[in-house]
Amino acid sequence: METVWWASEDLWRKVAIWITAFMTVVLIVLTYDSLHAITAGGESGRVKAYSVINNRVYYKFDKERNLPVPVIGDSAPLFGKTLTEDEAYALVTKGKITTHAKNCMGCHTFLGNGAYYAPDLTKSWLDPAWGSEGVREELMVTFLKDPETNARGFGSDRKMPNLNITDEEAHAIVAYLKWLSTIDTNGFPRNFTPISQEGDR
Numbered sequence: 042m043e044t045v046w047w048a049s050e051d052l053w054r055k056v057a058i059w060i061t062a063f064m065t066v067v068l069i070v071l072t073y074d075s076l077h078a079i080t081a082g083g084e085s086g087r088v089k090a091y092s093v094i095n096n097r098v099y100y101k102f103d104k105e106r107n108l109p110v111p112v113i114g115d116s117a118p119l120f121g122k123t124l125t126e127d128e129a130y131a132l133v134t135k136g137k138i139t140t141h142a143k144n145c146m147g148c149h150t151f152l153g154n155g156a157y158y159a160p161d162l163t164k165s166w167l168d169p170a171w172g173s174e175g176v177r178e179e180l181m182v183t184f185l186k187d188p189e190t191n192a193r194g195f196g197s198d199r200k201m202p203n204l205n206i207t208d209e210e211a212h213a214i215v216a217y218l219k220w221l222s223t224i225d226t227n228g229f230p231r232n233f234t235p236i237s238q239e240g241d242r
């Protein structure tokens with residue numbers, strides 16, 4: 042007996058091949074589309090160019106979007122040194138690679154990815170626990186180099202272990218954390234109150 046057309050194996054094999062091919066094209070298009078949105082310094086404006094670490098960062102409530110968004114302010118060079126885009130890229134990248142090498146994600150989250158033992162680090166540059174704007178960068182370096190003695194109590198009794206981070210690595214990590222805090226994350230993490238700073242309102 043002949044099989045009816047819709048039950049033929051040949052038809053469904055062709056359908057499977059065509060759907061796979063079509064979805065591959067969709068995946069490629071979506072990949073390019075998100076690359077455009079996540080590229081540092083890209084037109085979407087969500088992820089800032091690395092040289093943003095030369096500026097002050099604060100948060101403003103955007104009424105239209107109903108969430109707080111990062112705003113880039115006046116010149117405020119990190120560690121008092123204005124960097125070119127290339128130098129800033131090198132420093133931020135070194136910081137990012139160090140966070141991978143030391144597996145910070147084993148305890149922390151970045152942009153919500155990682156483990157939930159310790160606080161999310163996306164906006165840690167703006168954490169009020171650093172006390173004041175003026176001392177923040179040096180405090181962060183000191184903390185990273187020896188978190189056991191310099192614990193500030195970021196909302197828990199947990200202590201961060203000493204990870205033998207060098208002075209150079211600590212500076213690079215702070216640059217990475219400052220750059221990270223400028224990313225427009227659609228209000229993530231929620232209910233976050235940034236450190237109060239001069240020029241902030």
Ligand code: HEC
Pocket residue numbers: 139140143144145146147148149158159160161162165166168170185191192193194195196197198199200201202204206214
């Ligand atoms: C073994 C777990 C663990 C690892 C690994 C770890 N941390 Fe931590 N981290 C903690 C804990 C716990 C705290 C909270 C400490 C406190 O309150 O004193 C913390 C706090 C911090 C803070 C302050 C957070 C804030 O809200 O401002 C920063 C910044 C930080 N860690 C950066 C790092 C970086 C960078 C790495 C990787 C190089 C790292 N941590 C690796 C456990 C860890």
